[in-house]
Amino acid sequence: MxxxxxxxxxxxxxxxxxxxxxxxxxxxxxxxxxxxxxxxxxxxxxxxxxxxxxxxxxxxxxxxxxxxxxxxxxxxxxxxxxxxxxxxxxxxxxxxxxxxxxxxxxxxxxxxxxxxxxxxxxxxxxxxxxxxxxxxxxxxxxxxxxxxxxxxxxxxxxxxxxxxxxxxxxxxxxxxxxxxxxxxxxxxxxxxxxxxxxxxxxxxxxxxxxxxxxxxxxxxxxxxxxxxxxxxxNMFTDVKHLKETAVRRSYLDPLLITPKNKKFNENYMYLYLFIRSFARGKDAFNIILRLVVLAMILMFWLHQPLVTLIIGSLFMYIILLQMAQFYTQQAYGLWPQVWPSSDTKVIKGYEQFLYRLMFIVGVLFVIVYAITFPVYSYYGLLFFLVGWLTIRNVIKKLKYQESLLRD
Structure with missing residues (x-):
């Protein structure tokens, strides 16, 4: 025995x-x-x-x-x-x-x-x-x-x-x-x-x-x-065994205002869905928050403008890239079945969500970079450029994948 x-x-x-x-x-x-x-x-x-x-x-x-x-x-x-x-x-x-x-x-x-x-x-x-x-x-x-x-x-x-x-x-x-x-x-x-x-x-x-x-x-x-x-x-690929959980974060309630009548339709539905799922989700929010905090600590700690710029750009790229898994979790979840809509609407809502996330992260990175290197603060615009190129690449791949599924 x-x-x-x-x-x-x-x-x-x-x-x-x-x-x-x-x-x-x-x-x-x-x-x-x-x-x-x-x-x-x-x-x-x-x-x-x-x-x-x-x-x-x-x-x-x-x-x-x-x-x-x-x-x-x-x-x-x-x-x-x-x-x-x-x-x-x-x-x-x-x-x-x-x-x-x-x-x-x-x-x-x-x-x-x-x-x-x-x-x-x-x-x-x-x-x-x-x-x-x-x-x-x-x-x-x-x-x-x-x-x-x-x-x-x-x-x-x-x-x-x-x-x-x-x-x-x-x-x-x-x-x-x-x-x-x-x-x-x-x-x-x-x-x-x-x-x-x-x-x-x-x-x-x-x-x-x-x-x-x-x-x-x-x-x-x-x-x-x-x-x-x-x-x-789950940051890198879908995990079937993962159980989704939700957390109430009252300090994020201003981001989750119920849409007005003119925005209560399929054109704005998925933007609201992605924002709400991100703000209330237990996993994605915590992961992105940790990455942002880690990036800001490294940017404060490193005292070389070029290296700090590379680190900030790299974290911007990684943060947006990791959110690609967030799309698959939400786009193929319950709501698309309850309220069927064109996949172009889903991708458009996801693109709008990514741009909002990029803007918030980019502003934080620029503030840190400007405080650390005031003379080179305008170089911080590179963070937004990297974010924009990353989102373009992600959305392009999503559209290609959805076209293959339609075929």
Whole structure:
């Protein structure tokens, strides 16, 4: 039975890997790969310039400790499915090996991010500590060991039926204190955090001797993690398994005024539909908002007019390009069936929506560019030019695709 549990996990893991390989073809396409390369180059360039004149009187150890503490809270991936609460219930006593494999999988699924952060932070602390790095080895050990211990604590915590917020609070305090002592005091006493986590594991494991497997909680948690992955993939291609949700954002109500009688027809219907779906949708709005904020931060941070201009133009292109998936979600949804209309009306409404989005994003980018480089502020018009060319290309492709469907 123990081997069956192990085989079940590896079967589930293989299914997940196969699904991710399929979607990776759409995620890491030509456009996105170029975007990542340029973004990486801009970050390295800006980071290198910033390290030459690092601002003083800032507690970088505390800031880094807080950031790394947050990233060290790895999600617990069990790969359980909804039907498992019924079919695996008699198998509960043999689930310990399954969970051991889940913990290892959860750790290695996220350890790459820790290593990346470790590499990024090294030049900063190497410079501010006069090219000394011995203490950083201790910090690296903590970054690699504590997340796995945190997963062990998380499993026992959930099994004991304690609240998630209390777990995250405890882990945040333990992680932050350990990282801060390693970076600021540079002392081996930071290893006390590891001892605290081990003590928690032993204590909770003793208390959980007679506890049952938390099926409902683990299945719900896994479903949420899987849905978050689908939301990310949905930026690049349609995902059949994704469940659309709506969120009320009262501060966007001025954008959703009910059209007047003369605009209450098929000529304006799809413009209103796209704006409303975007403003009320949970996924597209959050994705675009994050991209805009990230672009503005990079534009403020990079102090080279040409590089900043390229970054802003690239983000404008990516933002508008990602909205192409938004068209397929709405144009083939419920409303076109309730109120049938020509596909030219749908495309026209989508084009008007994209121009409005481009204008808002373009204005924000121009303001940031003008504040950062007042002398070259008129160069910000390039953002609108890139947006206009991108929309033309997107609409041209949509019209061609619809013509093929008609044939």
């Amino acid at each position: 123990t081997q069956d549990a192990k085989q079940l996990f590896f079967t589930r893991k293989k299914e997940i890997s196969k699904e991710k390989q399929y979607y990776n073809k759409f995620i890491f396409n030509g456009h996105f790969s170029v975007f990542l390369v340029i973004l990486l180059g801009a970050f390295i360039l800006g980071y290198g310039d910033w390290l030459k004149s690092i601002p003083q009187h800032i507690n970088y150890a505390l800031i880094a400790s807080v950031i790394v503490a947050i990233t060290s809270m790895f999600p617990l991936r069990t790969l359980l499915k909804d039907a498992d609460r019924l079919f695996l219930l008699p198998f509960e006593k043999n689930m310990e090996l399954y969970m051991s494999q889940s913990l290892v999988y959860s750790y290695f699924s996220r350890i790459g991010l820790q290593i990346l952060i470790l590499i990024v932070l090294f030049p900063l602390f190497f410079v501010i500590n006069n090219q000394s790095f011995e203490f950083y080895i201790l910090f690296a050990v903590l970054m690699l060991v504590m997340p796995y211990l945190g997963l062990l604590v998380k499993w026992q915590w959930y099994k004991y039926k304690l609240e998630s917020w209390s777990l995250h609070l405890v882990l945040f305090i333990v992680y932050t204190s350990g990282y801060y002592v390693a970076l600021e005091a540079k002392h081996f006493s930071s290893l006390t955090s590891i001892l605290v986590l081990i003590g928690l594991i032993i204590l909770l494991k003793y208390q959980n001797k007679n506890q049952l497997f938390p099926w409902e909680r683990m299945i719900k948690s896994e479903q949420q993690h899987h849905m978050n992955y689908y939301k990310f993939v």
